[in-house]
Amino acid sequence: MAVGRDQADTATLQRGLALIGAAMVLSLVVVALCAPWLSPFDPVAPVADSFGNPFPPGPVHLLGTDELGRDVLSRLVHGTRLSLFVAACATLVTVLIGVTIGLMAGYCGGWVDTVLMRMTDVVLAFPLLLLALALAALLEPGLPSLLIVIAAVGWTGVARTVRGELLSLCERDFMTAAVALGAAPARLMLRHLLPNVATTVLVMAVLSTSNTVLLDAGLSYLGLGIPVPTPSWGRMLSDSQTYYRTAPWLMVFPGLAIVYTVVAFNFLGYGLLATLGGNRRTT
Amino acid sequence: MGRLVWSVVIVFGVTLLTFCVTFVVPADPARALAGPKADRATLEAIRAQLGLDQPLPVQYARYVRRLMRGDLGRSFVTHQTVLEAIFERVPATAYLALASLSIALIGGVCGGVVGAVRAGSSVDVLLLGVSLVALSMPVFWVGILLLDVVGYRLRLLPLGGFGVANVLLPALALAFGTGAYYARVLHTTLCDALAQDYVRTARAKGLSMIRVYGKHALRNALIPLVTLLGIDLAGLMSGVVLTETVFNWPGLGRLAVEAVFNQDIPMIMGTVLFSALLVVAANIAVDLVYMAVDPRIRRR
Numbered sequence: 001m002a003v004g005r006d007q008a009d010t011a012t013l014q015r016g017l018a019l020i021g022a023a024m025v026l027s028l029v030v031v032a033l034c035a036p037w038l039s040p041f042d043p044v045a046p047v048a049d050s051f052g053n054p055f056p057p058g059p060v061h062l063l064g065t066d067e068l069g070r071d072v073l074s075r076l077v078h079g080t081r082l083s084l085f086v087a088a089c090a091t092l093v094t095v096l097i098g099v100t101i102g103l104m105a106g107y108c109g110g111w112v113d114t115v116l117m118r119m120t121d122v123v124l125a126f127p128l129l130l131l132a133l134a135l136a137a138l139l140e141p142g143l144p145s146l147l148i149v150i151a152a153v154g155w156t157g158v159a160r161t162v163r164g165e166l167l168s169l170c171e172r173d174f175m176t177a178a179v180a181l182g183a184a185p186a187r188l189m190l191r192h193l194l195p196n197v198a199t200t201v202l203v204m205a206v207l208s209t210s211n212t213v214l215l216d217a218g219l220s221y222l223g224l225g226i227p228v229p230t231p232s233w234g235r236m237l238s239d240s241q242t243y244y245r246t247a248p249w250l251m252v253f254p255g256l257a258i259v260y261t262v263v264a265f266n267f268l269g270y271g272l273l274a275t276l277g278g279n280r281r282t283t
Numbered sequence: 284m285g286r287l288v289w290s291v292v293i294v295f296g297v298t299l300l301t302f303c304v305t306f307v308v309p310a311d312p313a314r315a316l317a318g319p320k321a322d323r324a325t326l327e328a329i330r331a332q333l334g335l336d337q338p339l340p341v342q343y344a345r346y347v348r349r350l351m352r353g354d355l356g357r358s359f360v361t362h363q364t365v366l367e368a369i370f371e372r373v374p375a376t377a378y379l380a381l382a383s384l385s386i387a388l389i390g391g392v393c394g395g396v397v398g399a400v401r402a403g404s405s406v407d408v409l410l411l412g413v414s415l416v417a418l419s420m421p422v423f424w425v426g427i428l429l430l431d432v433v434g435y436r437l438r439l440l441p442l443g444g445f446g447v448a449n450v451l452l453p454a455l456a457l458a459f460g461t462g463a464y465y466a467r468v469l470h471t472t473l474c475d476a477l478a479q480d481y482v483r484t485a486r487a488k489g490l491s492m493i494r495v496y497g498k499h500a501l502r503n504a505l506i507p508l509v510t511l512l513g514i515d516l517a518g519l520m521s522g523v524v525l526t527e528t529v530f531n532w533p534g535l536g537r538l539a540v541e542a543v544f545n546q547d548i549p550m551i552m553g554t555v556l557f558s559a560l561l562v563v564a565a566n567i568a569v570d571l572v573y574m575a576v577d578p579r580i581r582r583r
Contacts, residue, residue: 013408118289118292118293118296119296121289121293121296122293122296122297122299122300123300124514124517125293125296125297125517125559125562125563125566126297126300126517126555126558126559126562127517127518127519127520127521127523127524127555127558127559127562128517128518128521129520129521129522129524129525130520130521130524130536130539130554130555130558131555133524133539133540133543133551133555134304134543134551134552134555135304135308136543137542137543137546137548137551138304138308138309138315138548210419214419214421217421218421218422218423218521218525221421221423221525221528222524222525222528222540222543223544224543234421237421237423237424237427238423240427241427241529244427244430244431244435245431245435248431251424251427251428251431252428255420255421255424255427255428258420258421258424259416259419259420259421259424262419262420262421263415263416263419266415266418266419267415270415
């Protein structure tokens with residue numbers, strides 16, 4: 001039947017999406033790891049005599065140079081390092097906080113659940129970027145602050161999803177059996193519930209990585225990321241805005257790098273969501 | 284009614300969180316509130332005025348009492364009261380947000396309907412790809428690109444300023460991601476609606492395509508989008524901050540960013556608190572609208 005064929009097509013498409021996403025993420029990781037060998041010039045020091053007058057892309061500087069005579073390609077390649085590092089660390093913290101709160105709310109239920117979920121609602125009421133701005137203004141600029149800021153505002157999605165999954169998991173027979181066998185709450189949460197939400201958490205982690213990359217880029221664009229001269233994509237974009245009439249390449253390439261990264265994690269996330277969601281374990 | 288009570292609890296939580304960020308996180312709240320250039324006398328005056336030597340619960344009670352009077356403090360850069368500064372900027376932001384939401388809704392509904400009607404076709408796959416990429420573009424980059432291509436190179440729309448033609452570029456930049464998101468959500472809900480029995484009945488009655496899709500399926504599929512409008516207002520405000528910075532738009536977002544650069548803590552916390560309260564208010568409004576458009580909720 002036509003419906004059957006459509007479903008088969010969709011499944012192939014979604015698996016393809018996940019594979020493309022995985023390949024894109026892998027390419028980013030390779031670039032980040034091999035940054036010193038891949039970048040042709042020093043990313044921080046001026047390498048061309050183009051002060052205030054950026055060179056367009058050419059044979060020597062493949063993506064041109066910026067207003068201080070620094071090689072754009074080298075800065076982009078090193079920017080990958082920073083972007084992925086921040087995204088990985090922040091996502092890890094975000095997921096840890098989110099899973100802990102979600103597990104506690106979903107397992108304990110009752111007033112613990114009410115308090116934790118209202119707390120989530122409160123954080124959700126704040127525009128993420130504004131809350132991040134306020135925190136960033138109060139803390140010393142730098143990597144630790146950036147991670148704290150992103151993690152402090154980003155955990156709500158994971159917490160809500162984990163809690164939602166637990167509500168139905170706690171009703172299942174394997175939980176009744178485990179409780180009857182006298183398993184301690186910690187064991188119930190870590191050995192019985194956590195493995196069952198692992199798939200969802202993995203997907204959420206991948207999807208929230210793309211949000212983290214965007215938030216990090218936004219904060220760097222506003223000048224609240226890692227201080228200069230460390231190359232960051234968001235900062236490169238905000239610097240390029242002065243020169244968009246004469247040197248459009250300065251704004252095109254960092255933007256493309258951000259989009260590539262976010263698309264990579266989104267493809268992987270949505271692909272995984274569709275592929276793993278279809279055959280969820282029925283233990 | 285129960286929802287309204289919870290909203291009060293959320294408002295309480297919102298004030299508690301802003302209070303903590305303002306008075307508990309900084310090492311010296313008086314210094315943070317008065318600015319780096321304040322002298323000893325000013326600091327002492329602020330400490331006495333805000334009761335910073337009192338225990339935290341007492342400080343919080345005083346803080347809430349000040350908020351109820353509409354006293355969000357005073358900027359130590361412009362010496363304007365924070366509430367005044369916010370009210371000056373609200374119209375510009377509301378204008379931008381409404382223009383952008385309209386564009387996003389029109390684009391999202393068109394994209395969603397076309398994708399759902401032709402579900403599984405190459406058009407659908409293309410729309411899926413385009414919307415995923417659009418969702419992945421940072422709003423400030425879209426803004427800079429629009430400025431460069433439409434504003435500067437093609438000279439179709441003005442680059443800056445404040446007016447009807449001027450709002451189009453920033454609104455478009457802001458609508459890009461939101462529209463793509465609406466298209467995805469509508470695609471899902473519309474596909475669900477099209478699989479329902481009442482749509483089959485409508486088709487079996489021999490109603491035209493337009494009546495089946497427009498009157499029967501779309502109306503029901505649009506309902507979840509109403510809730511999204513409310514939930515998404517917080518996300519929209521985040522986008523507003525970036526868009527206003529790119530286009531130099533004189534709204535709330537720029538006020539916050541300027542305040543951050545001046546280390547103007549009362550102004551930052553004022554705008555943060557104000558936008559959070561705005562989001563809570565919008566969610567209440569959305570709940571009411573939801574009840575109006577979906578009779579099933581009222582009966583529950």
